[in-house]
Amino acid sequence: xxxxxxxxxxxxxRRREFINITPQVEQCLVESGxxxxxxxxxxxxITASVFINDDESGLHQDFEAWLEKLAPExxxxxxxxxxxxxxxxxxxxxxxxGREVVxxxxxxxxxxxxxxxxxxxxxxxKRRKRVLVKIIGE
Ligand code: ZN
Numbered sequence: 001x002x003x004x005x006x007x008x009x010x011x012x013x014r015r016r017e018f019i020n021i022t023p024q025v026e027q028c029l030v031e032s033g034x035x036x037x038x039x040x041x042x043x044x045x046i047t048a049s050v051f052i053n054d055d056e057s058g059l060h061q062d063f064e065a066w067l068e069k070l071a072p073e074x075x076x077x078x079x080x081x082x083x084x085x086x087x088x089x090x091x092x093x094x095x096x097x098g099r100e101v102v103x104x105x106x107x108x109x110x111x112x113x114x115x116x117x118x119x120x121x122x123x124x125x126k127r128r129k130r131v132l133v134k135i136i137g138e
Contacts, residue, residue: 004032004135007044012125015073016093018060019120021050021131026110028133035108037137041118042100045129047090049097049121052112067093067123090123097121105137 006028010019025041043050053059071092072078079088101118104111110118120131 001037001136002032002034002138004028004034004133006031006133008131008133009128010120010122010131011128012122015090015123015125016064017122017125018063019122020055020117021120022055022110022117025118025133029105029108029110029135032135034105034135034137037105037135039103039105039110040100040132040134041103042132043094043120043129044132047087047094047122047124048129048131049094049119049123050100050131051098051119051121052101052103052116053119054115055117055119063097067096070096087124093123094121097123105135 008021008024012019021041025039029039041050071089073089076082076086081088081091103118122129
């Protein structure tokens with residue numbers, strides 16, 4: 001069995017952002033040379049997510065509006081976590097959107113269903129943060 005590990009770094013300009021990272025993840029798979037196995041991709045920060053969904057801008061606006069209803073960023077004082085920080089909403093949004101994805105690797109490709117793409121979801125951005133890609137197989 002072979003294994004591959006890489007960290008992908010992101011530096012968002014906004015507090016919240018969704019980035020399609022499928023091309024970078026596919027590049028990792030090519031570099032790994034693995035044909036059959038499993039690929040794990042996870043956020044390495046507790047205020048960011050990795051998730052799979054459709055790359056459709058209306059849907060991304062819907063996610064933003066829905067998450068703001070569930071866990072509004074402001075007022076900051078509504079959260080007990082916001083003593084020294086102001087990112088309680090980001091922790092909650094990350095929990096809803098998930099930490100990681102696992103994708104089957106078949107014949108050297110990500111074995112996606114229709115329209116599936118991998119996204120990095122940033123909820124407390126404007127600083128460098130990373131995603132782990134781990135691939136095992138042969
Ligand atoms: Zn925090």
